[in-house]
Amino acid sequence: MAQNRNTSIKQRNYLVNSCMESNIRYRSENTIQAYPSSSSIKVDNKKNQLPKMVIxxxxxxxxxxxxxxxxxxxxxxxxxxxxxxxxxxxxxxxxxxxxxxxxxxxxxxxxxxxxxxxxxxxxxxxxxxxxxxxxxxxxxxxxxxxxxxxxxxxxxxxxxxxxxxxxxxxxxxxxxxxxxxxxxxxxxxxxxxxxxxxxxxxxxxxxx
CATH class of the missing domain: 1.20.140 (Butyryl-CoA Dehydrogenase, subunit A; domain 3)
Known part of the structure; x- marks a missing residue:
């Protein structure tokens, strides 16, 4: 009985840890995708500048x-x-x-x-x-x-x-x-x- 209980507790802890790791990985990937890279920021700044042809x-x-x-x-x-x-x-x-x-x-x-x-x-x-x-x-x-x-x-x-x-x-x-x-x-x-x-x-x- 005690052995079965310990086994079930270990399995439950393993499942909880796996869920937490997958959740953290999912959030980190979405956070990286949500923020633009520095190159895209530079492109946006160039779009806001006055065209050289007008200058x-x-x-x-x-x-x-x-x-x-x-x-x-x-x-x-x-x-x-x-x-x-x-x-x-x-x-x-x-x-x-x-x-x-x-x-x-x-x-x-x-x-x-x-x-x-x-x-x-x-x-x-x-x-x-x-x-x-x-x-x-x-x-x-x-x-x-x-x-x-x-x-x-x-x-x-x-x-x-x-x-x-x-x-x-x-x-x-x-x-x-x-x-x-x-x-x-x-x-x-x-x-x-x-x-x-x-x-x-x-x-x-x-x-x-």
């Missing part, structure tokens, strides 16, 4: 707008120096002031091209080179404006208006919404106003 489109719009904006500025400098001795209102000091003012404003324009490229993952040299390329059109445009003063003097207001419209379109349509979407809306607005005030001061300086 490249915005950057190239900005580069093209600044490049187009620099062409009539080169015309203006070329016309100012090419008109010396041909127009009584044009003086050498005014031409120099205009060239200096446009040269000063080319610094932030180059940074506006280089910094977004660098922050988007492009190398330092490539970002710097594209910033320089956006301003290399000015000497050629200035040479053309100097050689054909009479023609480009009539065309200058329309070219400057077109360049200003292109810059405004890119800034209002892409750059301002992008700066507002990253949680720095007030700072970006204040910096835009400061930049506008600086450019207006440069405009007044070049006109005097």
């Amino acid at each position: 490249t489109r915005r950057l190239w719009l900005l580069i093209m707008a600044i490049t187009v904006h620099n062409i009539p500025e080169g015309f203006a400098v070329g016309i100012a120096f090419g008109g010396l001795g041909q127009y009584s209102r044009t003086t050498f000091s005014q031409a120099c002031n205009l060239a200096i003012g446009i040269a000063i404003q080319n610094f932030p324009e180059g940074l506006a091209v280089s910094l977004p490229l660098y922050s988007s993952g492009y190398g330092f040299f490539i970002s710097f080179w594209y910033g320089q390329l956006s301003g290399l059109v000015e000497p050629f445009a200035g040479l053309i404006g100097c050689l054909a003063v009479h023609f480009f003097r009539r065309l200058q207001p329309y070219a400057l208006g077109f360049a200003a419209g292109a810059m405004l379109f890119v800034v209002v349509d892409d750059i301002i919404p992008e700066s507002q979407s990253r949680g720095h809306g007030r700072l970006s607005t204040v910096m835009a106003l400061i930049g506008f005030a600086i450019m207006m001061c440069l405009e007044v300086i070049t006109e005097t």
Whole structure:
């Protein structure tokens, strides 16, 4: 009797232990399957990122707008120096002031091209080179404006208006919404106003 009782107790303990082990194994397998792996988490994070095509489109719009904006500025400098001795209102000091003012404003324009490229993952040299390329059109445009003063003097207001419209379109349509979407809306607005005030001061300086 005692032997049979001990045997039944051992069998019952064996069954209980087997059930507990199978339950633990089942729960551990389900827990491992329930949580995603690190690779799947990285893929999900990549899905939430902005596509590189959209980033490249915005950057190239900005580069093209600044490049187009620099062409009539080169015309203006070329016309100012090419008109010396041909127009009584044009003086050498005014031409120099205009060239200096446009040269000063080319610094932030180059940074506006280089910094977004660098922050988007492009190398330092490539970002710097594209910033320089956006301003290399000015000497050629200035040479053309100097050689054909009479023609480009009539065309200058329309070219400057077109360049200003292109810059405004890119800034209002892409750059301002992008700066507002990253949680720095007030700072970006204040910096835009400061930049506008600086450019207006440069405009007044070049006109005097």
